Amino acid sequence: MRHDTLLVRGGRIIDPGAGIDVVGDLLVVDGRVAWIGEAGGAPGVTGGTVLPAEGMVVSPGFIDLHCHLREPGFESKETIASGTLAAARGGFTTVCCMPNTRPPLDSPATVELVKASAVSGGVVRVLPIGCVTVGQEGLELADMEALAGAGVVAFSDDGRPVAGSELMRRALERAARLGLPIMDHCEDTSMTAGGALNDGPVAARLGLRGMPAIAEEVMVARDIELARAAMARVHIAHVSTAGAVSLIREAKRSRVDITAEATPHHLTLTEERASGGDTNAKVNPPLRTRRDVEELGVALAEGVIDAIATDHAPHSSRDKSVGFAAAAFGISGLETALAVALILVHQGRLDLASLVARLTAGPAGVLGRESNPTAGQSVPKGIGSLRPGAVGDVTVFDPDLEWVVAPQDFASKGRNTPWAGRRLKGKVAATVVAGSVVYNDSRTIDARKGNQRS
Ligand SMILES: [Zn+2]
Structure with a gap:
């Protein structure tokens, strides 16, 4: 044979x-x-x-817990084919795609559509994330059992938070029964409405509305208490503030079942990057302060932040060339993620093995838990590891190896990068x-x- x-x-x-x-x-x-x-x-x-x-x-193949592949519905920004090619170039062998497509991934039929497209046109493994609420509208829970049956590996309304606390409580309980995490985009939108970047001196200088750190932190604190009460698992997407870091660290100490991710850009860039009005530095959550960047780096080294996730959010140049206030939020991040994260290693703030862990075993641990019946059915055995078998x-x-970032050479359709x-x-x-x-x-x-x- x-x-x-x-x-x-x-x-x-x-x-x-x-x-x-x-x-x-x-x-x-x-x-x-x-x-x-x-x-x-x-x-x-x-x-x-x-x-x-x-x-x-x-290294084991990198796993991205958080990316936007835009298909179905926004194929001018990205497709599963172009996004997974970008992932392969970035060293990612598995990507989890967020459900804020059109239609959103709130039904098994749409999840099947994404899986079929990934099989026919995908370059790396695609694991879909299902919606928490129908249409991501925050009004009623999606059929989470059916979505789990269709093979989603987590639930999220990313792009938006799950705003209602009662809804989030019930979602956490149902997800816990299914053995899957809820990945929450933590933002109290009543505090960030109309905001374009961090609430601070740069926003003031540019005459733009700011998005305060506390808008993220109140939601992280709420999610921690809901997860504690429901004895359920919550994953905090794209942590960006020092305050959120200390809440998560404390929650882990008190044995709340919580995991967290940070993006390469939040780990390395501050709000100053947007001071010239470059919309490629407009992202949600916004780039924060020097202190936030430092605390995120410490938390990543400690393992309080379990995973580096790209929040790859490709946009067309039209979406970005309409002035700072109106421009779309997001960074095309798959192809620069490793090099940007390596900045921390080259600065001596993170060792190479820990960096590899946050791109492999860390995210694998967020996805795979052995104790549940449904989870893992579409997560291959031993993902994130090089153990025999x-x-x-x-x-x-x-x-x-040094290189100069040339967005025109990206495999991603999104050329929106601050690098x-x-x-x-x-x-x-x-x-x-x-x-x-x-x-x-x-x-x-x-x-x-x-x-x-x-
Ligand atoms: Zn988000």
């Missing part, structure tokens, strides 16, 4: 979840991790595909999904078909 083999050769293999940090070879057979060991020692490998990874980091998702990257023209350090060299090389940056690495001497 012939087997499909992929040998990732000679890299520094880092899998913090499995306690692996070793220079050597990684063998994937028939889509699953088969062996890790000394260079040249893989058992019985002749032929197959070889990915030379000398001098590179070999785990799904063969692998990301190979050079943490030190355009900036020199960043760290680049994905190859991305492997279930043993298949789906992206290979030939400038840094060569995939060679087997039986070639190397």
